[in-house]
Amino acid sequence: MTPETDMATVFRTQNEHGSRYTVQADPLRKAADDTSESPVAALRAEGAGVSYRTRRGQTEALCEVNLQVGDGEFVAVLGPSGCGKSTLLKLAAGLVAPSQGRVLLDGHPIKAPGRDTGVAFQKPNLLPWKTVLGNVLLPARTLKLPMAEACQRAARLLDLVGLSAFARHYPNELSGGMQQRVGIARMLLGDPRLLLMDEPFAALDALTREALTFELQRIWLSQSKSVLFITHSIPEAVFLADRVIVMSARPGRVIEDFHVMLPRPRLPETMSSVQFVGACTHLRSYLQ
Numbered sequence: 305m306t307p308e309t310d311m312a313t314v315f316r317t318q319n320e321h322g323s324r325y326t327v328q329a330d331p332l333r334k335a336a337d338d339t340s341e342s343p344v345a346a347l348r349a350e351g352a353g354v355s356y357r358t359r360r361g362q363t364e365a366l367c368e369v370n371l372q373v374g375d376g377e378f379v380a381v382l383g384p385s386g387c388g389k390s391t392l393l394k395l396a397a398g399l400v401a402p403s404q405g406r407v408l409l410d411g412h413p414i415k416a417p418g419r420d421t422g423v424a425f426q427k428p429n430l431l432p433w434k435t436v437l438g439n440v441l442l443p444a445r446t447l448k449l450p451m452a453e454a455c456q457r458a459a460r461l462l463d464l465v466g467l468s469a470f471a472r473h474y475p476n477e478l479s480g481g482m483q484q485r486v487g488i489a490r491m492l493l494g495d496p497r498l499l500l501m502d503e504p505f506a507a508l509d510a511l512t513r514e515a516l517t518f519e520l521q522r523i524w525l526s527q528s529k530s531v532l533f534i535t536h537s538i539p540e541a542v543f544l545a546d547r548v549i550v551m552s553a554r555p556g557r558v559i560e561d562f563h564v565m566l567p568r569p570r571l572p573e574t575m576s577s578v579q580f581v582g583a584c585t586h587l588r589s590y591l592q
């Protein structure tokens with residue numbers, strides 16, 4: 305079976321009923337029978353703790369965090385401000401080392417940022433003097449991707465995020481939502497297995513944020529990546545995730561690990577379903 309025939313992508317088409325999702329081949333997605341990949345867990349934290357040392361003393365950000373993100377699983381993290389969500393993401397990215405316990409990617413301790421991981425933050429931090437295509441291509445050199453292959457992939461990713469027509473535009477010519485989509489394309493350039501997203505839509509207006517939430521589901525369904533997604537929005541977490549982790553106030557610990565049983569693809573009308581509202585109410589009870 306070739307990657308092209310084995311792979312499926314879900315894309316959105318408009319009709320008189322609004323958005324609909326259908327399935328077609330996606331050359332960007334990895335082959336499911338690629339034996340170089342572990343079939344199980346992507347990310348695992350075992351008793352992980354982080355204490356920051358500053359001149360004013362020590363801040364315990366995370367304590368005894370146990371969680372895992374399965375292969376191809378979408379896990380959202382909710383928790384009060386300052387509870388250590390970004391710290392958790394930095395642990396998974398290899399940007400912070402655990403003070404206690406360990407954090408593993410495919411069974412190996414994460415020691416430094418690696419090419420298996422893609423990261424997106426609240427601001428996409430695009431270089432203003434580079435075009436959209438140039439920004440998507442930024443990681444190519446660090447990842448040692450052959451430039452011809454990287455250009456082809458960048459063009460396909462811009463298509464995936466709906467920005468093909470803007471490849472030669474500059475960031476200041478784009479809306480905030482479009483800039484964030486450039487950031488998502490850039491994150492996907494090296495075909496990382498694990499996506500780490502820290503409130504990627506927090507700086508956007510409510511309508512753009514909702515539109516990008518649908519976009520992210522579409523992209524994730526086509527890419528089969530493991531995702532750790534930090535958000536302050538309960539509905540966003542429930543809409544996107546297979547599981548929602550809730551953390552306590554600092555030092556952050558996992559106080560709930562909730563399986564979202566809603567079928568996929570989730571549609572705008574999903575948000576008014578009894579199950580969706582029930583899941584939001586359940587999660588909100590941990591955050592009051």
Ligand SMILES: Nc1ncnc2c1ncn2[C@@H]1O[C@H](COP(=O)(O)OP(=O)(O)OP(=O)(O)O)[C@@H](O)[C@H]1O
Nearest residue numbers: 356358363365384385386387388389390391392554
């Ligand atoms: N580099 C650092 N040095 C010292 N303390 C830090 C550092 N980074 C974070 N902290 C502290 O660790 C705690 C957790 O911070 P973190 O940014 O992980 O929280 P958060 O849950 O992401 O918050 P928010 O929801 O507001 O983004 C906070 O008390 C913060 O002050």
Ligand SMILES: [Mg+2]
Nearest residue numbers: 389390391502
């Ligand atoms: Mg944060």
